[in-house]
Amino acid sequence: MTKSKIPKPAIERLCTLYRFLDMCEEEGTTCISSAQIEKQLHIGSHNVRKDISYLNLSCSGSGGYNIKKLKSQIAAQLGFTQPQNICIVGLGRLGTAILAHERIAESEYNLAAGFDSNINKLETIRTRVPVFPSYEIESVVRQMNITLAIIAVPADAAQSVADKLIGAGIRGIVNFAPVVIKTGKSGVFINNVDILGKLNLLTALLKANSSEIYQ
Amino acid sequence: MTKSKIPKPAIERLCTLYRFLDMCEEEGTTCISSAQIEKQLHIGSHNVRKDISYLNLSCSGSGGYNIKKLKSQIAAQLGFTQPQNICIVGLGRLGTAILAHERIAESEYNLAAGFDSNINKLETIRTRVPVFPSYEIESVVRQMNITLAIIAVPADAAQSVADKLIGAGIRGIVNFAPVVIKTGKSGVFINNVDILGKLNLLTALLKANSSEIYQ
DNA sequence: TAGATTGTTAATCGATTAACAATC
DNA sequence: TAGATTGTTAATCGATTAACAATC
Numbered sequence: 001m002t003k004s005k006i007p008k009p010a011i012e013r014l015c016t017l018y019r020f021l022d023m024c025e026e027e028g029t030t031c032i033s034s035a036q037i038e039k040q041l042h043i044g045s046h047n048v049r050k051d052i053s054y055l056n057l058s059c060s061g062s063g064g065y066n067i068k069k070l071k072s073q074i075a076a077q078l079g080f081t082q083p084q085n086i087c088i089v090g091l092g093r094l095g096t097a098i099l100a101h102e103r104i105a106e107s108e109y110n111l112a113a114g115f116d117s118n119i120n121k122l123e124t125i126r127t128r129v130p131v132f133p134s135y136e137i138e139s140v141v142r143q144m145n146i147t148l149a150i151i152a153v154p155a156d157a158a159q160s161v162a163d164k165l166i167g168a169g170i171r172g173i174v175n176f177a178p179v180v181i182k183t184g185k186s187g188v189f190i191n192n193v194d195i196l197g198k199l200n201l202l203t204a205l206l207k208a209n210s211s212e213i214y215q
Numbered sequence: 216m217t218k219s220k221i222p223k224p225a226i227e228r229l230c231t232l233y234r235f236l237d238m239c240e241e242e243g244t245t246c247i248s249s250a251q252i253e254k255q256l257h258i259g260s261h262n263v264r265k266d267i268s269y270l271n272l273s274c275s276g277s278g279g280y281n282i283k284k285l286k287s288q289i290a291a292q293l294g295f296t297q298p299q300n301i302c303i304v305g306l307g308r309l310g311t312a313i314l315a316h317e318r319i320a321e322s323e324y325n326l327a328a329g330f331d332s333n334i335n336k337l338e339t340i341r342t343r344v345p346v347f348p349s350y351e352i353e354s355v356v357r358q359m360n361i362t363l364a365i366i367a368v369p370a371d372a373a374q375s376v377a378d379k380l381i382g383a384g385i386r387g388i389v390n391f392a393p394v395v396i397k398t399g400k401s402g403v404f405i406n407n408v409d410i411l412g413k414l415n416l417l418t419a420l421l422k423a424n425s426s427e428i429y430q
Numbered sequence: 431t432a433g434a435t436t437g438t439t440a441a442t443c444g445a446t447t448a449a450c451a452a453t454c
Numbered sequence: 455t456a457g458a459t460t461g462t463t464a465a466t467c468g469a470t471t472a473a474c475a476a477t478c
Contacts, residue, residue, distance in 0.1 A: 005423065007469065008420075009469070010469085011420065015416045015419060016407075019395065019409055023395075034435075040395070040397060044470080044471075046471055050438085050469090050471090053438070061437090061476085062434055062476095078422060079418050079421065080419075084418065093308065093312035094312040097307070097308035097312050103411055109414055148414060150410070172420070173417075174417065178234070178318045180231060180234065182255060182256075189417050189421060189424075191413050191416065192231075193413065195313065196234065196318055196319065196322055196324070197231065198389045199363060199387075201226070202386075202387030203299065203387070204229070204230060204295075205223075206362075206386050206387055206404060207294030208221060208226065209404075222444070222445065224445070248459065248460090249459075250459085261449095262446065262447080265462085267460090268461055272461085276461090277452095277453060277454040277460055280460090433478105436477070436478090437477090438475085439475095440472090443470070444469080444470085445466105446465105446468085447464105449465095450464105451462085451463095452460080453461090454457105
């Protein structure tokens with residue numbers, strides 16, 4: 001029997017759970033129940049257990065989840081075990097802020113390269129991450145076997161940068177530019193993180209929420 | 216008959232559509248069909264029409280959607296018409312990058328205040344946005360009638376900042392700190408934008424996708 | 431053993447897709 | 455009018471919730 005497909009919403013929740021477990025582990029907690037997770041993440045305990053059940057856990061039974069064990073099970077099933085090389089395109093304020101992000105350095109991702117079209121910026125930047133001019137994106141991504149990219153360029157450059165990255169074999173992109181990036185290629189995933197879009201979503205949820213209350 | 220509730224996934228797609236229409240409008244396009252939207256945003260045309268139908272449009276019929284009209288209808292229904300005051304807490308690299316974001320200045324949101332706990336930072340920072348020490352969060356948020364906040368502080372400070380903001384009456388938070396922020400209060404919405412979480416999600420989707428193909 | 435908590439099946443609920451009538 | 459595209463109802467599909475048996 002092949003393992004059943006995990007629904008996308010469940011995958012999203014499991015990612016959130018994984019990050020949360022990582023935090024718990026740092027704080028020294030070793031064990032947690034689905035009821036406690038419900039309180040912390042606002043995911044129903046039923047839902048938590050259901051999501052975890054997709055992982056085909058070995059440690060079944062009672063007594064709550066062993067955090068270390070659960071983390072490694074999620075990592076194994078969701079593919080976090082093999083370290084992946086990632087890169088950042090656009091070394092403006094936002095890009096350099098991400099370059100300096102301490103948690104990424106400690107994570108399962110290896111920040112292998114930064115790119116910017118401005119050569120002066122490349123010369124003055126202070127970072128341990130190797131940086132390259134943007135016209136080298138394709139060759140560097142291929143040589144270094146980079147699989148994921150973060151885009152932090154202005155809106156008008158974002159799509160062409162994405163096209164280059166995808167052409168070079170990148171499989172996933174987190175896009176911070178305020179445009180919706182398209183992938184022509186199947187098997188490439190894009191996550192658009194537009195701040196204005198997030199603010200819009202909050203505004204809309206608030207509106208919907210108040211009309212629920214007042215009508 | 217009261218208007219029916221819009222499902223959350225539909226609200227999310229409408230927000231994406233709104234941002235996209237904004238882009239189209241800038242480029243001078245005036246009209247678009249559901250089939251064209253499908254190609255650009257990878258949302259099925261059925262789905263697009265269904266989502267739009269929740270808006271109780273006045274302009275029904277054929278010939279595609281008038282972009283300006285559709286934008287204003289979405290804005291009206293989702294609550295983007297009244298400009299809202301927003302603030303940023305944490306003026307490190309990421310916070311100042313957001314402060315300088317040109318698109319926010321042009322948007323329906325008014326960046327009314329920035330906060331940081333480091334007084335030196337407040338004195339040296341160059342921005343047109345008024346900045347305050349973090350201990351003034353509660354009074355400033357109340358006085359300026361700020362409804363939404365962006366958090367860009369280190370992980371260990373994020374929850375306490377969120378508690379202060381919520382205590383002062385904030386209704387929505389976009390959180391860039393790499394922790395899952397909790398709201399004890401109902402009617403407050405939080406959007407956690409953890410870069411590592413996004414990378415995890417991409418990794419997991421890729422894994423799921425390949426096993427679909429290869430099994 | 432008794433208590434607690436998980437894992438899983440079944441039932442409900444909601445969202446997406448399909449199809450077609452209504453409209454420009 | 456003919457063609458094209460929307461708006462909406464009905465049908466399918468999938469996810470969440472509830473309940474309980476299995477397990478530590």
